[in-house]
Amino acid sequence: MRFIETWIPATLVSTRDLAPGIREFLIRPDQFDAAAYPVGSHINVSVTIDGLPETRSYSLVGEAISTGFKIAVRRADDSRGGSRYMWQLAPGARLDITQPASLLAVDWSRENYCLIAGGIGITPILGAAQALARRGADVTLHYAVRSRGEAAYLDDLAGILGDRLVVHASDEGKRLDLDAVFASLPQGTLSLFCGPMRMLDAARHAWIGAGHPLPDLRYETFGSSGTLPTETFRVRLKGSDVELEIPRERSMLDVLNASGHDVMYDCKRGECGLCxxxxxxxxxxxxxxxxxxxxxxxxxxxxxxxxVSRARGTITVDTLLRADAI
Ligand code: FES
Structure with a gap:
């Protein structure tokens, strides 16, 4: 059950390989006005996994352009199937997508900004870098990657930020030291973060440790990045003998709703808490x-x-849906 979700037909215009395992997709809705969208916006894309319709959410890359929406998808072997579906698409493919939406609130009145991106987390950060550079803000981007060869959009970012782009490539022995970075920031700095869950946990601790207020660390992460491998688990429903299997390529939310347990949701990105x-x-x-x-x-x-959350083994949940209340 979702409150508002309007799907619009669109066409995959082109693809471009940015780095090994990272592909950019240019998607143009049939009715497209190239309107500006907020920094941190994402679109949902309807994908088909094992013959079943699913939804995947992708950050828009950069600010609005006249040719369509740009997303970048990392081919993840540990994924739930969304990236596999996207990677087999060829230009001309028809897609259903949603309009851009953002849950990332940016306060543009700060004097200092710190952007942190881990790997494919660069996708929403690129638009923030463009917007802040255009405003003449004091901004530095710390971009953590395994190697420069695997880093998407390096040239674009260097063009936007110059020496305010700091690349932390682990194969060069330059790991990102979040404690040191955050300790060096003046109070009042706003930090925008996008990276995997483990990195976000480290960022939160480092941010608090450096004495910054937690609300000044705004973040996004990817729903596919957990601390355990993505694997099948089981969900038992309290007060019934129903036990559901959650396969690795489907979410618990989708399985519960497909089997008639009305779980409310909105973002499907682990951000709003509605589910x-x-x-x-x-x-x-x-x-x-x-x-x-x-x-x-x-x-x-x-x-x-x-x-987005998953488990290993079996968990028992209470969806608050009562058979006698239907
Ligand atoms: S739907 Fe928003 S957190 Fe799950």
């Missing part, structure tokens, strides 16, 4: 992949964001 359901018992381990709950809430394992 959170009560956890009654854990026989295994929960892999919280959302950015909605605090560390403390995640440790307590009392709730799970069904859209």
């Amino acid at each position: 959170a359901i009560d956890v009654v018992e854990v026989d295994g381990e929960i892999d919280h992949r959302d950015v909605f709950f605090s560390d403390h809430q995640k440790q307590s394992n009392q709730k799970i964001c069904a859209c």
Whole structure:
């Protein structure tokens, strides 16, 4: 059950390989006005996985352009199937997408900005770099990658930011030291982060450790980046003998809703918390992949964001749907 989700038909105009395993897609809606969209916007794309319709959410790359929406997709062997679907598309393919939406609030009145991107997390950060550079803001981007050869958009970023782009390539022995970076920032700096979940956890701790207020660290992450491998797990429904299998390529939210358990949702990115359901018992381990709950809430394992979080083993949940209430 989603509140508002308007799908529009679109065409894949072209693809471009940016780096090994990273491909850019230019998608043009049939009715396209090239209107500006907020920094950090994403679109949902309707994909087909094992014959079933699914939704995947991708950040828009850069600010609005006249030719369509640009996204970049990393081919992830550990993914739930979305990247495999996208990578087999050829120009001319028809797609259903949603209009851009953003949950990342940017306060443009700060004096200093720090951008942090890990790997494919550069996609929403590129637009932020463009917008801040255009405003003449004091901004530095720290871009953590395995190697420069695997880093997407390096030339574009160098053109936008010059020496305010700092590349931390681990194969050059230059790992990103978040503690040192955040400790060097003046108070009042706004930081925008996008990277995998482990890196976000490190960023949150480093940010707080450096004495900055947590609301000044704005972040996005990818729903596919957990701490456990993506694997099949089982969900038992409290007060019933229903037990569902959540295959690696589907979310718990989709399986619950497909089997008639009306779980509300909105972002499907682990950001809004609307899909959170009560956890009654854990026989295994929960892999919280959302950015909605605090560390403390995640440790307590009392709730799970069904859209992105996963588990190992079997968990028992209470969806609050009662058969006698239908
Ligand atoms: S739908 Fe927003 S966190 Fe799950």
